[in-house]
Amino acid sequence: MSASTTAKCKICDLKVSRGRVKTGSFNTSNLIKPLKSKHVNEHKEFETTKRSQEGPQQQTLVSSLRGKEQWDEKSEAARQMSEKITEMTVLCNLPLSFVESVGFRLFMAHTVPKYKVPSRKYITGTTIPALKNKVTEHVLGKLGEAGAISFSTDLWSSQVSPLSLLSLTAHWVDLETFTPKSIILHANEFKGSHTGEAIAGAIESMLHNWSIPKSKVHAILRDNASNMKKAMMDLGVSSLGCFSHMIQLVVHDGLLSQKNVSDELASGRKIIGHFKHSPLATSRLETVQAGLGRLIKRLIQDVPTRWNSTFYMTASLLEQKSALSLYAADHQLPATLTASDWTLLEKINTILAPFEEITKQISFATSTISEVIPSVVVLKRLLAKQTTEDSGIKTMKATLLAAMGTRFQTVEAEPLYSVATILDPRYKDRYFTSAENRKLARSALTQEVEKNEESSLQITTTDAAEPASKTLRMTAEPNTSSCFKGLYEEFLQEHAAEQGGPSSTVTQVQIETYLAERTIHHVESPFEYWGKNKERFPSLATTAAKFLSAPSTSVDSERLFSTASNILDEKRNRLSGDHVETLIFLKKNLPMYLSLNPKDLNPQED
Template sequence: MLNTWGIDKQQVHVILRDNARNMKKAMDDMGVLSVGCIAHTLQLVVHEGLLSQRSITDTLANARKIVGHFKHSPQAYARLEDIQIDLKMPVKRLQQDVQVRWNSTHYMLQSLLEQKRSLSVYAADHNLAATLTVNQWTLMEKTVEVLAPFEELTRVVSAETATAADVISAITVLKRVLSREHSTDQGIKTVKSTLLEAVEKSFSQVETEPLYCIATLVDPRYKDRYFTNPDNLRQAKDALIQEVGKMEVRRAASEESEAEPVNKVPRQNTASSTLGSVFDEILEESETETGSVSTSSADVQMQSYLAQQTIPRSDNPLQYWRAHATPFPSLAAIAAKFLCAPCTGVDSERLFSAVSNVTDEKRNRLSADRVEMLTFLKKNLHFILK
């Protein structure tokens, strides 16, 4: 594919892949840097740390049977809608979870909890494929509560504007949320503890991955505030200094290469997020910390940048670097390089869906080249129209 698009392998910054071993092996054999999809890893943590428990598995099995009962019977859905109207409840349909669709289990449990009253009335007069006990309803409420931060962070890292710089901060915030004990319920504490262990195990190397740590440092929204391990932060700064040195050599050879960073779509405002206060809290704790005194040119440039105040999370980091390219030219060039890499494969998944919409049963004689051109236009035309 690189040859098809005329891209030299040396120009590849990173390839985002799934977590399959054969994909990791392929990227290693090709000799290019690659990282796995963060959203996929988050969902693996949820399934291995929470949804694999026997009591939750049994509850989910009954929940799927109930949702399936209505999905396969329009008559049953019509009866449920009548009950919702009689109870003056919003008319909503139950959501079915799909294993390959992230957060779908969370949405299914939410929809069932919202319709608990209407489902109880329906079960009094009609047969259901399964029933939920009082303990299972309680367990569903606890599961939704625990899954809420995972659902929100999955949406954050899956946004079109999310980059590799969002990874370390997201994992740090998730650990902070899971380690807090707001609830007195021992069951929730145990579940959170299990999930925290799974997160620490799955993301143990996230702060040592050069792509993530350098991208985080050059993102003016995060800088060095979200590193949890001082040794990892020290290594990240050393890696950034090395990149600054390399960039200064390249800039000396070609001064025109970093004239203007690439425009990016402004980030969505996430200040109202339920996890926003945790992001701000970590920033405030880190503002009082001071770095070591630096002597080299790269050190001075990096420390001067890190000493400045972070910008709001709703701001566009590339707009910041456009305004600060003069005092920090090498860092601005590094930011343009490292802040372009996405952290999830959501866009690729959406591309697969776009292809299925371009070619279907009524348009099954399109040539492969024509399908490729139509798909390319569908995914990129809006950039030109803007």
């Protein structure tokens, strides 16, 4: 029986054709048309039900093409994306050509198809300069808030490009939070001869670029080269030599002073060189280490320009003593170490350990020149102590002590050092080796504080005499493995607080009250102390911010040039000086501009 060719409307009984005669040709369009024209409400209900059952409708060709349209490069979305790519390129030391790499473009096409990745030329000529302008404005704002500013500077020459850079880093203490701040201002290309006159002119130009008058310059930390010393004299600013460099010279003198010591170190270098140049020997040594149940470690070769690398070399040899002895039983080494040789290595390592501890301490970002005098004093006392273990290294030890005395002969008489030391609550005036030096330091402190008292003296004698129990409590335990265990305490006991003459001014009251109080432990932070006591000693706090702004070393410049060597490498040895400086400036200052947590920059340290 064939199906009916008509359908009957259930609402109005209207008969409607179902299409053609054959069943396969029936359609619903004929049924929908009268529903739409005669029964509007029911038709709307029908359409709603139909859409819900069918789900999302397929895009038309026009709508599909519109969805794939890319952002205009001047749009806010495209601009922000380009800026973030620039930040990533700078922070990760990526080559500028990275934005044109196939892998990166495929990744961006998948993740943000509407964004057109810019060319290297656009990043170099547009987004990097725009980002540098933003960071520069931010730096200018920070410098404008700073009081007295200290600087560190150094020269660096690339090994992969005929390019030399002169750096300038600003250091100051924020008076509101009493925290040390540091900003890289320049890593300028330095052309021509590295004379004192040329260096002075370059630094003066740098200061002018940032509108920093010389009157605002507290001190400049430099290396001990004669051209740098002359540059600071020509510039007319106070300067100090890098403490770390001076330690390097002292240890260098000591290591070369005793033939058996230098011979022993030479033997160690030969042994390490044997493994460094022979993969087979290295593999055999690793097998021996594994057989002893030790961690697989490579021996450390020293570098002539870094004395502490000699300490690390002797330490690595001593650590692998058993493995090397077993290796020597079956394989030949270029040098043989006897029992007495190993004993001498241990003594060399022991005598170098205090210098390594001091070097680490002064290399922290929060280290200041206030640590120089105490470090020199405890090192000299340690070297002056004679023990039964000195056999074999007496000449070396005596030379180290003599070199310390020669190179740091006038350190206590230098006001930049002495005033900073007194204003460090860990040391105060307890580490001066003579009453005369202590008196001179107090006098220099009084003169410096009096320069600030007109604007800062707002306290009364009663407030200044507040009990010491309200000062900063000790927050850190002493380092029990320190080479100087007990020496700091010895000096504090020997040089207890001395009362000065009768105090007649508010300034003198502040100084005498401050010096009469107990010192805080030497592992605590002087910045935290002054942050909590700046209301009690306002003039002293302002002076402390000035003198504690100076670092004890030019380590920041060395770290800066480590960044420079990562940017200007063999694959990017044709970068211009301007581009190198811009990338260094952004690499070092962008984290501050973006308010990044230091842990975000070094997540492996967590």
